[in-house]
Amino acid sequence: MPSSVSHPVDDPARPGHDLVVVANRLPVDSRTLPDGATEWVTSPGGLVTAMESVMRTVDSGAWVGWAGTPGQQPAPFEADGMSLYPVRLDQEEIERYYEGYSNATLWPLYHDVIVAPVFHRTWWDSYVTANRRFARTAAPTASEGGTIWVHDYQLQLVPRMIREDRADVRIGFFNHIPFPSVELFSQLPKRNQILRGLLGADLVGFQRESDAQNFLAAVRKLLGYHVDGQTISVPGLGAAPVREVVAQTFPISIDSTAVSALTEEPELRERAMQLRRDLGNPQHVVLGVDRLDYTKGIRHRLKAWGELLGDGSIDPRETVMIQVATPSRERVEAYQQLRDEVELIVGRINGDHSSIGRAAVSYQHRSFDRRDMTALFMAADVVLVTALRDGMNLVAKEYVASRPDLRGVLVLSEFAGAADELRAAVMVNPHDIDELKAAILRALALTDEEQEEAMRSLRHQVMENDVQAWAHDFLQRLEHSGAPDRGPKPTVRLSGEDITAPEDLDASLRTFARTPRILIATDFDGVLAPIVADRDAVAPDPTALATLRELSEMPGVAVALISGRALGDLDSHARMPSSVVLVGSHGAEVGALPPWMQAEVLDSAALSMTPEKDELLASITENLRRIARAHPGVEVELKPSAAVLHTRNARGRGSHNATESALEYAVTLPEVTVTPGKEVVEFSVVHTSKGAAIETLARASAADAWLYLGDDVTDETVFGRLEQADMGIKVGDGDTAASHRVAGTDEVVAVLARLAELRRES
Template identity: 70%
Template sequence: MPAHDLVVVANRLPVDAHLREDGSVEWEPSPGGLVTAMESVMRNVDSGAWVGWAGSPGEAPDPFEADGMQLYPVMLSAEDVARYYEGFSNATLWPLYHDVIADPEFHRTWWDAYREVNERFAKAAAAVAAPGATVWVHDYQLQLVPSLLRDARPDLRIGFFDHIPFPPFELFAQLPKRNQVLRGLLGADLIGFQRERDALNFLTSVRQLLGYTHHQHEITVPGIGSAPARVVTAKAFPISIDSHAVGEMAEDPEIQEAARTLRHELGDPRKVVVGVDRLDYTKGIRHRLKAWGELLNDGAIDPDEVLMVQVATPSRERVDAYRQLRDEVELTVGRINGDFASIGRPAISYLHRSLDRRAMTALYQAADVVLVTALRDGMNLVAKEYVASRPDELGVLVLSEFAGAADELRAAILVNPHDIDELKTAILRALAMPEEEQRAAMQSLRRQVLDNDVQGWAHAFLGELESAGRAQDVPTGPTVRLTGDAGPSREELTSALSEFARTPRILVASDFDGVLAPIVADRDAVQPDPTALGALRELAELPGVNVALVSGRTLTDLDHHTQMPSSVVLVGSHGAQVGALPPDMDAGTLDGAGTQMDDERERLLESITATLRRIATQHPGAEVEVKPSAAVLHTRKAKGRYAANATEVALEYARTLPDVKITPGKEVVEFSVVDSSKGSAIQTLARACAADAWVYLGDDVTDESVFEEIGDNDLGIKVGTGDTAATFRIGGPEDVAGVLEELLALRRG
């Protein structure tokens, strides 16, 4: 799969599918603020990709190129759309983040889907990002992706931009799973917001809920256990539009003629007032219509001279709140027209559909006044598009102070849309404004919009991202030699084993659970494959061969389940415990100083064990295993959400333990008071037996520390699927015995 230097991750791809008459699919640019903003950015990148949903539930199409961009679709099922998108994203987060204009709904199954879909997006992005690439994640639907990407690819520069408001702490604190959302966002190096107050709301929530300190806009995020702290920057980057492209359209004689034609078709009214919005309860459409209806009823506006045009782009029509809003808006428009319209001349011309960019620019040029009355909005690009569409420097913008654009477009008539009387006064002021005053205000607005376009926004964000966190050492990303379930053929593995078997001195090592024995819920009931164990025993008796079992289990437990002879070295607790060595290995090579327990470590381990037992008690099915130098939380037997919740609580606790090594694995989290790893254990054993090469079989994330150490003559065999640093892959534990027997036969030969 190609590797890209810049990867944009957003809920939707920037294109929509349209069926041609011959049945083939044509991809056309889709409407929307993010697509409009990012389109020009992607065109100026040498190696860029966009990861997102194609818009239809079901299997995702293969990666493709459209409109000059390389696109990687992510699959969403109909259930994902209902729970992740319409549910948690738009019925939980959207209303909560918009000041609870509508009541948010909370359902745990929605959270489950949200987490699962975010994992899917993160995996897709990690697969197409080049080493050290920049990944730019967008918007509230994907707030967990930065942390998931950080775990999978710490080499990446990760940015997140929040296109909608971030709520005050008092509102955000209502969100179930609020800490998980914050930690998801803090996986980024840079978090961008539309307004300074959004950034301050986020910083307050991080301080109040997670207890992390921040200096101005820089947050110190502690590592898990002994992992180093990171610095995350959170600040405002107001988004803009491609003002050059809009300006070119506005100068097009055909569009200017279309604007004149449009006014004529509307009956050549003295004034045209326009509202352009997505049909959403945050846009203040109901407040606007109420004010307009009252102005007509007051006689302050003559419907034969002043016409209102309302464009309401369809939005989320499967969500109840949006269906209800459409009904209310259409009933209100019908009532106002019934009360005040003349025959053949409506008081409000209402369009419930999307207009293309050229038609929209013509409408802006036909408008004497544009009303942007959002009750809460991250930015609102309609305001900026209107300004960029008026090279004649005429027209009036009435702008809600609760839209992000109000921070920049101070020359607009700013209004509190909740105050209907104030809104009515602002409309009348806009209709009566003389041309000289219009020009002065529009000149100021146009300077702001034209001097701060989308290219400047993207350049500012990406420039900040490049330097964000550079005070810390940028971690090296994990080596990934094999992805998914891909790997060399079985014949290639046989060839490599044959060459390895001819090496004078070799070390043969293996993990236990998931390799020599299938993983089971009851760890004490594990049943290793006798054929695999037999092959290891026989290998250990051959000249120039040493064998080791390296496991997260304790030495006593490992010995109990394997019954290996003294010729096989047992390594427990991820390398913290090493059993007796056979005579041909140099015991002096083992440096035990770092693995010795003392009184301080014993007390720390007791404290950790007590805390993990409390966590296990609160999450039925979770269990705690105590090792000589570690305590382990097991969640294999935990039912439903108890497993994920117990893991989350354990990792939250891990952030308070700066001197402890934390190793998350398959349904386990190990807290070790001794700094050890399987990788360092294998390297030490290889030196102790003077091995010329080694082979290792492993299945878990803890085995990646071994695969990372692979030299030119070594072999790493991943058992199962998943991205890995191993050089070969086999299907599962059922294939391990065959590989070991093959190696035994080759070595004997």
């Protein structure tokens, strides 16, 4: 992607994109020009290099990622025909989510603990928060039935978070780094949450077959899910249906045609020759190109090189080594230490073996652009890829693509993913310094005929299996994985915290009030009454209750309270007249109906308890009480047909941990409706919802339209059923399918008063 001045996205509300890529970083970095305009230039890194050409082939593509600087993110913009949606990260999140959990916890653990991973619970909290922000940015950008492709270890929770909002899209995840053995992965705190996050995808892709098998083994052992070959059966919460998730190998590649084409440019050919002249026209140039990372085996390589010079196997006047070490994660302590060690080793080698005007090791601690890097590859007789553990290593493939002359030798670690494909390379175990030294000497001694034979094989593999083929294979497999569910999750109408403009809300209320027969329904906690820690101390607004009573006496108006509270509990706190219908336990309990309401519409038989349901409820209650005992402050409420885990008063991290335990338990209950809410998880042995309840009440009251006020996740089952004449009012913030939003309970009082006023006038 060439540099370009950015342009804002013309219409953020336009229909979404067919393909949305979600990665930790945007594919560009910003640079301020002298005139104040912003120029965006391509970011370094394997993922950007791999995906850049793929995104060019998509009719409607978007990329969601962090813009690279802390603080407020820029607005969505377009660069080179791609829509870019920046995600905000503040400085503390960069330190905890990115430098901490991603790169000091996950990275070393996933790379076979070359460096010991560090575990901090606050890092995990930031990881969850950041992943949710990525998910909330990505979910609304995809078109109906579109595809969202999430990338890499920094965003392992995102697939599940997106699925919670967008059941209609296909979700893929690709892990660019290794996935550890189950024995290593089991050391990770919150390991099950990571697995469940990944299993939100329809397809989980890996670089090597061993990585896919490690993931399948972890799912089988730690979650206990059924695995058949590459297919995992993921149970839904309670009665939700089982989903199938596929784990498969897709070795990533490069835009090999573009790299190979660069070598035909006379300017680059001259640059490659000039590089050799600048080095004194040595007989051999040996090259290492890596991010400065402890997984790349740079220290092992330099140790072997130093010993070869020391024992006279290599003459520094005839053979020169270039080591490019691209700066990486320089705020992370392990990387600071590595840089110091590498520079110390290079200094020692050069001090012992360099001659005046020629260094034994030319050390370059900086980034090179693609053209300069291609020139380096063209100049190199041998490239050393000695990774101790690597998901793929695209340097190996870039070198091969840069050698249409069929010259050069690739020395390749057997622990790099590329080793599975590039079998004609000189293979080496970099942990064995003697073997590494022998491999370097063998590479330097290969004849032109031997080089040509090996490089011809390597180029066939790289040129035939380029990044476009990789992306095509992944997306084609994703297209045939899973089955998007277009029913349960409503489309988000309102996101974030923006309040409906007063004039717009009033206009909608005026239209609704003129409807001949209406149903007005509302949740209780968080709508008519502020949420409090002690459920028994709830204090509903007396003006709101009085207005509802007044509305219930008006001709053509039906009024109902629909709450998650048990019916008796709701009745004792609301104290409403018989003209107001009370619905408890999310619709499982219905109070007395006014005489004019058609009671026969309510199918009471479906709500009745049986001895089997009583026994199941008792078992659920005991298990929830066991969870509560393990987390002080957590409480269990028993309803006629449900048990509820309340975590609002939990101490410390108990709320999150108890909720996770409850959700893990939920997948073992195929006959139960499980409803997570605000610091509650309800287990109902009667299958119902607030949405089903309001539809039943609307039929029973013969309403032409209904209005509902709600604040909780459980209220989305109502908002998702809105028809054109209905009104849904979300109380508080959060993404919602409601058509309108007000700030809090004070505004609810005003809405009800205005509705009563308009109804009297109609």
